[in-house]
Amino acid sequence: MTIVNIPPFDATCQYQSIAAQIEKNICAVMASGRYIMGPQVKEFELEFAQYLSCDQVISCNSGTDALHLALRALRIGAGDEVITTPFTFIATTEAIGIVGATPVFVDVDLNTYNIDTELIESKITERTKAILPVHLYGRPGNMTAIMEIARKYNLKVIEDCAQATGAVWSGQKVGTIGDVGCFSFFPTKNLGCFGDGGAIATSDKVIAERVEYLRRHGGKVKYQHEELGLNSRLDTIQAAVLLVKLQYLDRWNSARAEIADYYRNQLANVKGIVLPTTVQEGNSVWNQFTIRVLDKQRSNVQKFLKEKGIGSMVYYPIPLHLQQVHSNLNYPLGSLPISEQLSHEVLSLPMFPELTASAQKVVVESVSQAFFALT
C-alpha cells in the first residue's frame, strides 16, 4: 500500500504561488508604520465591495465579530429571537448570544445541508427580529424563499457567508441579498488572510455607519464614545494580504469547482455514500466537499483514509442545539433530526484550489477502496 500525505486543507502552497506579491505588500506596510487602519484597509474595503457588487464593505477583526457587529447595528439584543440553523459553526449562535438575543433553531434540509426554508414560518413569534441563514460549505442557501418570508413578516436578514465568499444565488453574490452579509477571512476560508479577519457587506447606509464606529470603540469622533463598541479592526497587514488574494479568488473558486466535478464524477457509483449536489439557482464555491457516509460507516471510512495518508474532517460532529453552551434553550435529542443525522454522516474530503490532479485521483480511489474493503 502506498502511503501518501494529502491534508484536508493546505495554506502553504497557496502562499508559495503568490509569495513575491504578498511579501512586497507586507513589507510596504511594515515600512509605512501604519499598522492600524492604514490606507490598505480602505482600499481593500472598496475593492471587496466592488467584487461583491454592494455599496459598502466595513472590515473587522473576524467573521465572528462581523456577525456580532451586524446584530448590534440592527439593534438586535435582549428579548429578541433570531432564527438560524443548528448545523453550523458555533460562531453563528455565539454572536446571537453575545448580544443578548436568543437563537431559535430551524432544522436543515438533508440535500443542501442548509436551513429548511419550509420550516421557518412555524418558528416565527412576536419576538422574532431576524433570520440568520448560513451558506454552509460554500453552498448558497435558498435566499429567494428566505427573502420572501422576511418581507412578509418584516424581519431582517443577516447572511453568514463565512464559508461562501464568491458564491452566487440567482445572479447575486451571497452577502448582498439580505440586509447585511458577514464574511470571514480565517485562513481556511475561500478568501483567507494570514490570521483573523472579517467584514460586513451592506447597501444600507445606517448599518454601514453603525458598524463603522462600533468596530472602533463606539465613537464617531475620536475620544467621544456614544455607546459600547469593540476593538475590531482589520489589521493593515491582513488587508495588504487580502488585496493580493482577492485578485485570485474567482480563479481559486473555479479550481475548487473543477475538483468538485471530478469528485462527483468519479465517486458517482460508490454505494454507501451520498454526494453533494450542485446548485441549480446559482453556484457553490466548495469551501468543503462533504459527502454523507451511510450505514454508520463514517468512522471506518475515515480510519481507512487516514491509514492511506488522506485527511478528512467532520464538520460538525455535534449540532449546536445539543451543545452544552445551549442546554438552557431546551432542545432535546431528536428535536432537530436532520441536523442530528448529518452530524453522524458527514465527511469532508480534501478540498483546496492547489490540490493536484494526482492527489485528487488518490482521494477518489481510496474512497472507493474504503467501501470495497468494508463490504
Ligand SMILES: *Cc1c(COP(=O)(O)O)cnc(C)c1O
Ligand atoms: C468560520 C466561520 C465563522 C467565524 O469566522 P471567524 O473569522 O473564525 O470568526 C462564522 N460562521 C461560520 C459558518 C464559519 O464557518
